[in-house]
Amino acid sequence: MMGFRWLQPLFGCALLLSSGTVWAADGKARFTPCVACHGSQGEGNTALGAPAIAGQDAAYVQRQLQHFRAGRRGAHQSDTFGAQMRAAGATTLKDDAAVTAVAAYVAALPKTQRAAPVKGDLRNGNNLYHGKCGACHGGHAEGNPALNAPRLAGLDAVYIRRQFSHFRDGVRGTDPKDVPGRQMAMMARTLPTERDLDDVIAFIHQQGRPQ
Numbered sequence: 448m449m450g451f452r453w454l455q456p457l458f459g460c461a462l463l464l465s466s467g468t469v470w471a472a473d474g475k476a477r478f479t480p481c482v483a484c485h486g487s488q489g490e491g492n493t494a495l496g497a498p499a500i501a502g503q504d505a506a507y508v509q510r511q512l513q514h515f516r517a518g519r520r521g522a523h524q525s526d527t528f529g530a531q532m533r534a535a536g537a538t539t540l541k542d543d544a545a546v547t548a549v550a551a552y553v554a555a556l557p558k559t560q561r562a563a564p565v566k567g568d569l570r571n572g573n574n575l576y577h578g579k580c581g582a583c584h585g586g587h588a589e590g591n592p593a594l595n596a597p598r599l600a601g602l603d604a605v606y607i608r609r610q611f612s613h614f615r616d617g618v619r620g621t622d623p624k625d626v627p628g629r630q631m632a633m634m635a636r637t638l639p640t641e642r643d644l645d646d647v648i649a650f651i652h653q654q655g656r657p658q
């Protein structure tokens with residue numbers, strides 16, 4: 448028996464590899480119903496209110512999908528787009544395994560970028576962003592999984608504004624079990640004016656553009 452012990456890690460590896468492939472194929476299949484709104488590359492569709500999700504951190508994607516399913520996100524009466532996503536998730540993602548598989552697939556898609564610049568005072572936006580957002584979301588809005596903070600670069604301006612207002616106005620991030628959401632909701636109350644928000648969004652948007 449002793450002589451075969453060195454083989455065990457090899458068997459382990461083969462098992463991992465094959466289950467990884469099955470998992471990826473499952474994720475791709477799970478993603479098929481998402482394409483209608485989020486696009487075939489996960490690039491998002493502004494007209495449908497569906498954000499870019501390609502390359503977003505897997506744990507963040509997974510958490511949002513679970514929140515939609517549990518009614519911790521998208522359940523507020525004024526959250527029309529959230530309600531659409533909730534409905535989509537409820538019909539296509541039946542269990543935790545489906546959520547995990549599709550989240551891994553989405554996270555592995557190449558990040559997409561927004562081309563159009565948006566108006567705003569980039570100097571003010573830069574200062575405000577680094578003073579109030581960058582510590583969690585990263586200096587280039589690239590996100591920081593260790594702090595649960597998603598990538599913001601590459602999201603369209605309309606979506607960023609809506610989420611920010613939802614956090615600020617108690618539409619998202621109110622559930623006691625949604626600890627990262629509650630944290631962000633507190634932060635959303637630190638930007639004094641809509642003008643400041645415009646400027647911060649202009650800065651974030653610039654980070655998502657091809658250099």
Ligand code: HEC
Binds near residue numbers: 483536539
């Ligand atoms: C009917 C259109 C539609 C379909 C189908 C759909 N979504 Fe969405 N999705 C949306 C909209 C709209 C939002 C934005 C909700 C909001 O504004 O809060 C969203 C938000 C999300 C978010 C949150 C992103 C973020 O940055 O917080 C994730 C993750 C997501 N969708 C993944 C998926 C996956 C995976 C599928 C397929 C299983 C899917 N969606 C199917 C419309 C859709």
Ligand code: HEC
Binds near residue numbers: 584608635647
């Ligand atoms: C203390 C850390 C922290 C700070 C500071 C912070 N955020 Fe966040 N932010 C988060 C976390 C955590 C989330 C994810 C919440 C969740 O899981 O629902 C988030 C989510 C967001 C989202 C939603 C993204 C999406 O894909 O739906 C936006 C937009 C956002 N933050 C913008 C900002 C802006 C703008 C600032 C600065 C004014 C800021 N945040 C400051 C932690 C922070």
